[in-house]
Amino acid sequence: xxxxxxxxxxxxxxxxxxxxxxxxxxxxxxxxxxxxxxxxxxxxxxxxxxxxxxxxxxxxxxxxxxxxxxxxxxxxxxxxxxxxxxxxxxxxxxxxxxxxxxxxx
Amino acid sequence: xxxxxxxxxxxxxxxxxxxxxxxxxxxxxxxxxxxxxxxxxxxxxxxxxxxxxxxxxxxxxxxxxxxxxxxxxxxxxxxxxxxxxxxxxxxxxxxxxxxxxxxxxxxxxxxxxxxxxxxxxxxxxxxxxxxxxxxxxxxxxxxxxxxxxxxxxxxxxxxxxxxxxxxxxxxxxxxxxxxxxxxxxxxxxxxxxxxxxxxxxxxxxxxxxxxxxxxxxxxxxxxxxxxxxxxxxxxxxxxxxxxxxxxxxxxxxxxxxxxxxxxxxxxxxxxxxxxxxxxxxxxxxxxxxxxxxxxxxxxxxxxxxxxxxxxxxxxxxxxxxxxxxxxxxxxxxxxxxxxxxxxxxxxxxxxxxxxxxxxxxxxxxxxxxxxxxxxxxxxxxxxxxxxxxxxxxxxxxxxxxxxxxxxxxxxxxxxxxxxxxxxxxxxxxxxxxxxxxxxxxxxxxxxxxxxxxxxxxxxxxxxxxxxxxxxxxxxxxxxxxxxxxxxxxxxxxxxxxxxxxxxxxxxxxxxxxxxxxxxxxxxxxxxxxxxxxxxxxxxxxxxxxxxxxxxxxxxxxxxxxxxxxxxxxxxxxxxxxxxxxxxxxxxxxxx
Numbered sequence: 001x002x003x004x005x006x007x008x009x010x011x012x013x014x015x016x017x018x019x020x021x022x023x024x025x026x027x028x029x030x031x032x033x034x035x036x037x038x039x040x041x042x043x044x045x046x047x048x049x050x051x052x053x054x055x056x057x058x059x060x061x062x063x064x065x066x067x068x069x070x071x072x073x074x075x076x077x078x079x080x081x082x083x084x085x086x087x088x089x090x091x092x093x094x095x096x097x098x099x100x101x102x103x104x105x
Numbered sequence: 106x107x108x109x110x111x112x113x114x115x116x117x118x119x120x121x122x123x124x125x126x127x128x129x130x131x132x133x134x135x136x137x138x139x140x141x142x143x144x145x146x147x148x149x150x151x152x153x154x155x156x157x158x159x160x161x162x163x164x165x166x167x168x169x170x171x172x173x174x175x176x177x178x179x180x181x182x183x184x185x186x187x188x189x190x191x192x193x194x195x196x197x198x199x200x201x202x203x204x205x206x207x208x209x210x211x212x213x214x215x216x217x218x219x220x221x222x223x224x225x226x227x228x229x230x231x232x233x234x235x236x237x238x239x240x241x242x243x244x245x246x247x248x249x250x251x252x253x254x255x256x257x258x259x260x261x262x263x264x265x266x267x268x269x270x271x272x273x274x275x276x277x278x279x280x281x282x283x284x285x286x287x288x289x290x291x292x293x294x295x296x297x298x299x300x301x302x303x304x305x306x307x308x309x310x311x312x313x314x315x316x317x318x319x320x321x322x323x324x325x326x327x328x329x330x331x332x333x334x335x336x337x338x339x340x341x342x343x344x345x346x347x348x349x350x351x352x353x354x355x356x357x358x359x360x361x362x363x364x365x366x367x368x369x370x371x372x373x374x375x376x377x378x379x380x381x382x383x384x385x386x387x388x389x390x391x392x393x394x395x396x397x398x399x400x401x402x403x404x405x406x407x408x409x410x411x412x413x414x415x416x417x418x419x420x421x422x423x424x425x426x427x428x429x430x431x432x433x434x435x436x437x438x439x440x441x442x443x444x445x446x447x448x449x450x451x452x453x454x455x456x457x458x459x460x461x462x463x464x465x466x467x468x469x470x471x472x473x474x475x476x477x478x479x480x481x482x483x484x485x486x487x488x489x490x491x492x493x494x495x496x497x498x499x500x501x502x503x504x505x506x507x508x509x510x511x512x513x514x515x516x517x518x519x520x521x522x523x524x525x526x527x528x529x530x531x532x533x534x535x536x537x538x539x540x541x542x543x544x545x546x547x548x549x550x551x552x553x554x555x556x557x558x559x560x561x562x563x564x565x566x567x568x569x570x571x572x573x574x575x576x577x578x579x580x581x582x583x584x585x586x587x588x589x590x591x592x593x594x595x596x597x598x599x600x601x602x603x604x605x606x607x608x609x610x611x612x613x614x615x616x617x618x619x620x621x622x623x624x625x626x627x628x629x630x631x632x633x634x635x636x637x638x639x640x641x642x643x644x645x646x647x648x649x650x651x652x653x654x655x656x657x658x659x660x661x662x663x664x665x666x667x668x669x670x671x672x673x674x675x676x677x678x679x680x681x682x683x684x685x686x687x688x689x690x691x692x693x694x695x696x
Contacts, residue, residue: 028250031242039243075424081247081267 016045017067018092021060021077022085025051029082036080042066042073046096057084063096120290125254125280126155128291129218132261134161135297138189140180140544143173146193148220148233151285165544165573168565170197172537174204178213179541182524183499185334187214187268194221195233198240203531205275206244210528211358212330214273216264223283237279246274254287262298269300272422273334303421305446306438314417314434315450321391323459326351330358331396331420333520335440342395345444350455352463354382356403358527361517372472375403376665377509379472383671385463386411394418396440399429405671419443473662473677474514480635481627483510483582486653490552490580491516493639498550499524499542503535503559506588509661511554533562536579540566543575550576550643557583557607567620570648578642579650581613584657592660596675617650624650
């Protein structure tokens with residue numbers, strides 16, 4: 001389940017974790033987030049984006065390989081004006097696995 | 106067209122219409138902007154046509170968009186509020202990038218407005234089209250590509266809010282030409298934009314921090330640019346060091362928070378800091394970081410920085426906490442209000458043993474300032490300029506040896522007196538920033554310390570300076586080399602000097618006069634005559650250039666080898682006969 005962001009102990013067997021963002025839905029937002037990861041040399045493994053039908057927002061799932069620097073990644077994301085909320089979902093890998101299954105099926 | 110507008114003809118008649126360009130100008134006026142600076146071009150012409158009609162906003166014509174960006178920065182750095190620069194699309198925007206990146210690295214509030222090709226032409230490689238949104242994205246706090254005139258009513262005030270809130274920074278607004286000419290009815294103007302307030306940190310955290318400070322035996326304050334940008338912070342820091350006998354090192358950006366003459370001020374730390382600062386930081390048991398970010402030029406090899414110290418890190422930007430060095434207590438807050446809340450929790454420890462130890466380090470390893478009484482030496486020209494200018498002058502610099510010499514010995518007495526490109530280290534900053542400073546503080550003299558390398562990067566702004574007839578005194582230290590490059594090649598590249606000679610140079614006094622700037626050269630003059638020339642240059646308000654030849658062999662000392670630990674600083678008396686120093690190539694590889 002979703003939980004507020006909190007630093008987790010390092011677990012070597014699981015380098016990836018998932019961040020779920022609520023962002024403003026406009027054409028520059030993805031650039032802002034992708035740009036942040038590339039210019040700060042944060043590792044981004046996968047991205048899923050879906051518009052929120054009810055509001056001018058989108059939901060974004062980021063699979064990040066930055067367990068050791070997660071708090072730095074989160075606080076940098078929180079500084080982006082178009083990022084409205086950042087949540088940490090340590091068990092969120094599921095959505096990527098199911099998407100991968102759907103693509104390969 | 107917004108359906109609310111189209112629905113009623115009577116509304117239309119009652120509400121005057123404005124073009125997008127007029128909306129921008131109107132909001133700038135309401136925001137209290139008195140001067141904007143920049144250069145026009147095709148895609149910005151509707152904006153310039155609207156600006157022509159403003160009675161409240163004056164335009165200062167820069168001779169290069171980068172110059173315009175730095176003029177606005179000069180105003181921002183003096184006033185502390187977001188100032189505005191303008192450029193057209195394409196090359197106008199790309200020329201502006203360096204000045205905006207510089208503002209981002211030094212957390213300077215700025216609003217950059219550019220024209221863009223009309224929306225229907227975006228993406229077609231139109232004339233003077235460049236992806237300004239994409240280019241400005243990584244070097245701004247936030248950026249906008251405006252899609253309609255109505256959006257401007259939100260975007261422009263929002264840009265001012267973002268630029269000034271929290272950790273300040275530049276915001277870029279890209280406005281397509283069709284948005285500038287689109288007319289809409291404006292029923293109500295947006296409220297004046299004010300910066301967000303920052304909550305005071307939780308009491309429990311402050312109590313823990315206070316307990317750490319009260320228990321510390323050898324605390325040191327580490328002051329950065331955040332202590333300048335936080336309104337009223339310097340006064341509180343001055344009161345705190347006095348009351349608790351605390352000593353403070355300062356980053357390049359934090360100079361002036363303490364008066365240089367204050368015995369608690371230890372001067373600049375880092376690559377060109379006095380060696381006693383390294384010993385003191387090696388010994389401190391509590392580093393109290395106030396609006397600073399552990400920049401590599403300040404910390405040296407960060408793993409060996411303050412090895413005995415616990416760290417209390419006060420910074421308004423939480424992403425600076427633990428970024429480079431773990432903080433035992435991380436306080437996200439405005440410096441002034443955090444210190445206000447902390448103050449009643451602090452005990453009055455005098456820590457005289459530590460003060461004595463600090464005094465010993467200062468006596469053993471003072472900052473050496475050879476020939477400071479000789480006005481044609483590096484330290485001497487800085488000192489002599491100060492004596493000619495007096496304590497009220499504002500000081501800007503370019504980037505290089507002259508910048509470090511000035512940082513080391515210029516007597517600073519207040520914040521917003523010292524304007525220098527710290528994070529980005531941009532040669533070409535000094536002259537346009539001085540123009541901006543003089544526009545913002547017309548009652549003060551502005552000194553621009555520069556070098557024969559740096560001055561050429563924005564030399565065209567001499568025309569702006571003369572046109573505005575501003576009280577800017579350019580002091581040009583000319584050693585006919587790119588000084589810091591030459592110095593690093595001397596120290597770390599086996600004295601193999603390459604691409605750092607500037608022997609082919611203009612006659613700088615003649616060049617200044619060609620622009621209409623009175624100029625003096627101090628070359629081959631006696632100390633007495635040099636002082637007289639300086640006094641003459643400062644006597645009459647208005648532009649002047651003082652050319653001071655210096656020896657290319659002069660170096661900024663001490664110097665920490667890049668990538669090395671601060672305690673390994675090289676000084677005048679370090680034995681460097683074995684060249685290159687051990688590990689120099691490794692050090693050089695680390696920036």
